[in-house]
Amino acid sequence: MTKRTSAKYKLDRRMGENIWGRPKSPVNKREYGPGQHGQRRKSKVSDYGIQLKAKQKLKGYYGDITEKQFKRSYTDASKMKGDTSQNLIGLLERRLDMVVYRAKFTPTIFAARQLVNHGHVRVNGVKCNIASRRVGPGDEITLGSKAQEMALVMEAQGLSEREIPDYVSADGAAKITYVRVPTLDEVPYPVKMEPNLVVEFYSR
Known part of the structure; x- marks a missing residue:
């Protein structure tokens, strides 16, 4: 396997969602985050925090690709005609x-x-x-x-x-x-993905 064999479910718990829809995901049993402080009441998340989580979730879903590769996909998507968020999903699905x-x-x-x-x-x-x-x-x-x-x-x-x-x-x-090349609606994500927030994150 690749570098994230044991840590991939940690990503599920950090996001609080079963992002690959796998039956063995620990989120199926407990939705709180990993570690001794995982059950603490969550503080209000800023707009930046929401956008960052959306980016981490989408990047993690595609095999936790490098930040350099992910940002290059965004840059390419922003140069294409049409909706940047749709273009981004299309480019990721073409990998x-x-x-x-x-x-x-x-x-x-x-x-x-x-x-x-x-x-x-x-x-x-x-x-x-x-x-x-x-x-x-x-x-x-x-x-x-x-x-x-x-x-x-x-x-x-x-x-x-x-x-x-x-x-x-x-x-x-x-x-x-x-x-x-599919549209966002056609991609069978197990959880809701929000590429529009990813676009907002990079265009800050």
């Missing part, structure tokens, strides 16, 4: 590791990044090990023969907690086509 996750090739976004980094994923028949690569409409994503036999991959395909969204078209168990 290769996220497309692999959406295709149910892996059970978590962290495992998806590892699968890509280890060279098990092909884009239009060409091996690609860059998790942040942006996939475009019409691109075909396939799993290598070794990856198809991994227990991790077989486990992911049997998960009932999430479905393959409409903007990803499955062609068998090891091949998908990225149909289109």
Whole structure:
């Protein structure tokens, strides 16, 4: 797994939400934060604090990508025509590791990044090990023969907690086509995401 194998549920507890919708999340049992002071009454959060939490939640959902990568996605989104918050979600959903996750090739976004980094994923028949690569409409994503036999991959395909969204078209168990860039409403987030607050955070 990647660097956040044990700490990913800590993020759930800090946010107070099960951001990946996983059945093992500790938030399902207790919604207060981690540590001995987790149950203290929460003080009023400032506008900045609300925007920061929205940014941390969205960034965490996409595998806790680096601040540099996340801000670059925002910068690119702000230069595009249309709604910046919608553009940001579209760019994040085009990341290769996220497309692999959406295709149910892996059970978590962290495992998806590892699968890509280890060279098990092909884009239009060409091996690609860059998790942040942006996939475009019409691109075909396939799993290598070794990856198809991994227990991790077989486990992911049997998960009932999430479905393959409409903007990803499955062609068998090891091949998908990225149909289109989704809008915010189409992305199957287990919790409410507020990219408009992220835009406000960066445009302060």
